[in-house]
Amino acid sequence: xxxxxxxxxxxxxxxxxxxxxxxxxxxxxxxxxxxxxxxxxxxxxxxxxxxxxxxxxxxxxxxxxxxxxxxxxxxxxxxxxxxxxxxxxxxxxxxxxxxxxxxxxxxxxxxxxxxxxxxxxxxxxxxxxxxxxxxxxxxxxxxxxxxxxxxxxxxxxxxxxxxxxxxxxxxxxxxxxxxxxxxxxxxxxxxxxxxxxxxxxxxxxxxxxxxxxxxxxxxxxxxxxxxxxxxxxxxxxxxxxxxxxxxxxxxxxxxxxxxxxxxxxxxxxxxxxxxxxxxxxxxxxxxxxxxxxxxxxxxxxxxxxxxxxxxxxxxxxxxxxxxxxxxxxxxxxxxxxxxxxxxxxxxxxxxxxxxxxxxxxxxxxxxxxxxxxxxxxxxxxxxxxxxxxxxxxxxxxxxxxxxxxxxxxxxxxxxxxxxxxxxxxxxxxxxxxxxxxxxxxxxxxxxxxxxxxxxxxxxxxxxxxxxxxxxxxxxxxxxxxxxxxxxxxxxxxxxxxxxxxxxxxxxxxxxxxxxxxxxxxxxxxxxxxxxxxxxxxxxxxxxxxxx
Numbered sequence: 001x002x003x004x005x006x007x008x009x010x011x012x013x014x015x016x017x018x019x020x021x022x023x024x025x026x027x028x029x030x031x032x033x034x035x036x037x038x039x040x041x042x043x044x045x046x047x048x049x050x051x052x053x054x055x056x057x058x059x060x061x062x063x064x065x066x067x068x069x070x071x072x073x074x075x076x077x078x079x080x081x082x083x084x085x086x087x088x089x090x091x092x093x094x095x096x097x098x099x100x101x102x103x104x105x106x107x108x109x110x111x112x113x114x115x116x117x118x119x120x121x122x123x124x125x126x127x128x129x130x131x132x133x134x135x136x137x138x139x140x141x142x143x144x145x146x147x148x149x150x151x152x153x154x155x156x157x158x159x160x161x162x163x164x165x166x167x168x169x170x171x172x173x174x175x176x177x178x179x180x181x182x183x184x185x186x187x188x189x190x191x192x193x194x195x196x197x198x199x200x201x202x203x204x205x206x207x208x209x210x211x212x213x214x215x216x217x218x219x220x221x222x223x224x225x226x227x228x229x230x231x232x233x234x235x236x237x238x239x240x241x242x243x244x245x246x247x248x249x250x251x252x253x254x255x256x257x258x259x260x261x262x263x264x265x266x267x268x269x270x271x272x273x274x275x276x277x278x279x280x281x282x283x284x285x286x287x288x289x290x291x292x293x294x295x296x297x298x299x300x301x302x303x304x305x306x307x308x309x310x311x312x313x314x315x316x317x318x319x320x321x322x323x324x325x326x327x328x329x330x331x332x333x334x335x336x337x338x339x340x341x342x343x344x345x346x347x348x349x350x351x352x353x354x355x356x357x358x359x360x361x362x363x364x365x366x367x368x369x370x371x372x373x374x375x376x377x378x379x380x381x382x383x384x385x386x387x388x389x390x391x392x393x394x395x396x397x398x399x400x401x402x403x404x405x406x407x408x409x410x411x412x413x414x415x416x417x418x419x420x421x422x423x424x425x426x427x428x429x430x431x432x433x434x435x436x437x438x439x440x441x442x443x444x445x446x447x448x449x450x451x452x453x454x455x456x457x458x459x460x461x462x463x464x465x466x467x468x469x470x471x472x473x474x475x476x477x478x479x480x481x482x483x484x485x486x487x488x489x490x491x492x493x494x495x496x497x498x499x500x501x502x503x504x505x506x507x508x509x510x511x512x513x514x515x516x517x518x519x520x521x522x523x524x525x526x527x528x529x530x531x532x533x534x535x536x537x538x539x540x541x542x543x544x545x546x547x
Contacts, residue, residue: 001085003052003093003182004041005175006119009111012048016040017107018175019050019100029096033057033194036092054092084124084164087187087194094183101183101208103176118178120169124150127165128191134167137185140217141177143169180208188225197228199483202237210490214241215372215400236483242346345522349532350375352521353439353469356536358384360467362437366391368425368459369443373401380405380414389419391432398422426454432463440470442532445492452504460512460537468514468537470505471521474498476528498529505535513540 007015016023023040030036034056042049094101105112127134131147138145146168149161169178184205187193205213205226213219219241227233353375357365363386367375370390379388392398398420402408407415423429425440426447432438438459447455459468473488475495481488487495496504505516514537520530 001054001056001089002123003085003089004049004121005052005178006042006047006049007116008047009116011045013043013045014108014111015048015050018105018112019097020105021050023048023050029092031092031095033088036096038096052089052093052096054089056088084126085122085186086126086190087192090183090186091195093179093186097179101176101179103174112176113174115172115174117172118170118175120178120182122167124164125167125186126163126190128163128189130161130163131165134165134189136218137188137222138169138181141181141212142173143171145169177211181212184208184213184222184226188222191225193228197230197233199233199236201227202233202240202483203485205237206240207490233483236481238344239481240484240488242344345531349441349471349521350378352519352534353441353471354378354382356469356519356534357437357439358382360437360536360538362467363387364435365389365437365439366432366435366465367439367441368432369393369440369446370401370420371397373404373420375439375441376401376418376420377405380418386417387419387435388417389421389431389435391421391423391425393422393424395422425458426451428458428462432458433465435463435465437467437469438463438465440468442471442473444470445472445495448493456508456512460508460514464512464539466539469534470537471532471534472496472501474501474529474531474533477525477531479528480525480531496533498533501533501535505537509537514538515540
């Protein structure tokens, strides 16, 4: 199986530095099922192409798999694995280009951090959903996609097309982002993995999808397929994605046509219905979609579904408590868990901030660290907020926010209420001042602790709004996330306990003349507290004292 990566950046030979593979040599990397080779069929200053060639040994592949796999016996030896890109190629790509995927290049650091022109080709790619699905997955990431179905036999066109496509991607992006997208999406398109899907796959997905998955319109389908449709892992991944920021609207509800009160529908059938509704699968295929999709599903059945206990359609409830954000604990008064739909934590967090802003009577609000603009959009929907601003250090995030808010088509009266601008919260900026309230929603934990003092001076000392709302993860609650190891997001510099958060707030109040009130967001667990903690800082009038 073959993957080629080409660039026309000048000099194009710098591709060798980015991939950490010298263009003048053929390099080999042993795999448990064969050999991966990296070579350069085209090398010049104008254009350079690197090829990853994976030579699969069918016998070695058989010996690495058990009798519970779906294509045991003859199917183990006669299959498409030596020829068609799949999870085998994704694993080889992940290992061979490990440093490139991390975005590290000591020789060309500025090039590794910048978008470069890339062309990626895969001559044979299994794609359950056809060329249209390839477009749905890659186009939102900024790629120009060419995907053509491969006929079953060119000599017999009446036989129709196979499930394979030829794929070519062209665009400008960071090489690290491109490699991570391929690492995730190759097995997603194939809808199968050659290895057991365990809990560490959630960490792999979050790491590889950190910069793009949360905002992808097909994140639901991508997450389910990548995790082999294992409901426990999928729910965990959705919760982790919601912690990345305020961009994930995943409801964790059935994907197509399900009544929340109805009996659970097999997720494979549900996803197939989704593809059929979009015209990407023939209705006749729906009956076979309920069969296991990959070795993990069959192994689960063979083991008596030990990995997925009975009733796993319901979210896990560690310690006897509902999952984070379940409406039975956090919904409106009088609601019960069965009476309302579960809402993800990021939705509850945003609603809590909006409610607090209205309660405080704020009219001019700035979202500091606005990301892709979810809170800004919600503020604009409420006419009581006469001035709304969003600031972020990331130009890319602001571009996404402008697109999400439809800035180019926004009515003039609404546009007059909005300001988006780039700015760093650790540097004094006059544009931060003049607001009734400032919001730091899931921001402080992304700041290096030595820089927190600078943020405090800028926000509380210089901008000095009447109110500041701060939300941040409660690290004590992390034990309730079944498969979480470490912090909730790779970019978090720290996560505070409730006592640490209150101690920080008390220090800020003492230095800058504010007082603080604290509120839980999400399920307020009696043992470990809520998943998110929120502080409402209010400026104490001069001579008014701190009550």
